[in-house]
Amino acid sequence: MTLIYGHRGAKGEAPENTLTGFQECLKHGVRRCELDLHLSMDGELMVIHDPTLKRTTDRRGKVVEHTAAELVTYDARKGGPGWIKPCPIPTLEELFEKCDFEHWQLEVKSASRTRAVTTVLAIREMAQRHGLLDKVTITSSSREVLKAALDLVPDVSRGLVAEYAWLDPLKVAQSYGCEILALNWTLCTPERLQRAQRQGLHVSVWTVNEPALMRRLADFGVDSLITDFPGLASATLENC
Structure with a gap:
């Protein structure tokens, strides 16, 4: 069965x-999610995709130039689907407290060695405090981040983006114990998918928003889809 992850929550819907x-x-019964993390000026894990505030808020500047207390007051509705009420930038802590996901x-994102170290240590500490160590995977395309995770928090699952x-993504994934x-x-060719699964990797494919593509990738045998439309994906794959 192909699992579904909501991309940045439900990016196409909210x-x-x-x-x-x-x-x-x-609400759609999709209990797996993908999200992005950046550190605030005071070292809090903030849930936002870009290193800057411009695209999703009405503010300027970098996330790291603002404190967590400031960031959680900024409305992040800009550029997304229309929404009546303000939607502040959340901390990871708030999501851990309020959302019951089976897996995160x-x-x-790419980070200096120092920031990679700070970030992976903060994730592990928070996940442990909330009893979620077995429900989180630190993912990244950054070797600096994956190396820090492997060296410093080896008991936290890792994933290569x-x-x-x-x-060769399979070689890179293997070298960091992903x-x-x-x-x-x-x-995602069938050949690459099969090689990855033989290597013991869970293959999570992104960003998949068209029903025909969802069905095709599910037929290939991908382990999970990451989608902007978790409700649509759920309805589509139920009918497969």
């Missing part, structure tokens, strides 16, 4: 990476 979006995902793919085929391969759907 403002991305907001509590509202993750609650929408859960926590994507850490692979967008391009210029490096359990998940989050693969751009355009790279």
Whole structure:
């Protein structure tokens, strides 16, 4: 059976990476999610995709230039599906407290060595405090992040985010002891999928929004789909 992950909550249905979006995902019965993390100025794990505030809020500047207390007051509805009420940038802590997901793919964007270390340690500490160590996977396309995770928090599951085929993603995933391969759907050939699964990888394919593509990838045998439309994906795969 192909599992479903809500991409940044339910990016096609509600403002991305907001509590509202993750609650929408859960309303559809989809209990797996993917989200993005950046550190605030004071080292809090903030749920936002870009390193800057411009695209999703009415603010300017970098996430790291603002404190968590400031960031949680900023409305992140901009550029997404229309939404009546403000949707603030959440902390990861708030989502852990308010959303009951079976599994979380926590994507850490490219980071310096120091920030990679700080981020993976903060994720482990928070996941342990909330009893979620077995329900989170730190994912990244950054070798710096994956190396920090492997070296410092080896008991937390790791996943490689692979967008391009210029490096063999299976070799990279293996070298960092990854359990998940989050693969751009355009790279998901049946041959690569089978090789990855033989290697013991869970293959999670993104971002899959068309019903015909959902069905095709499910027929290939992907382990999970990451989608902006978890409700649509749920309805589509139920009918497969």
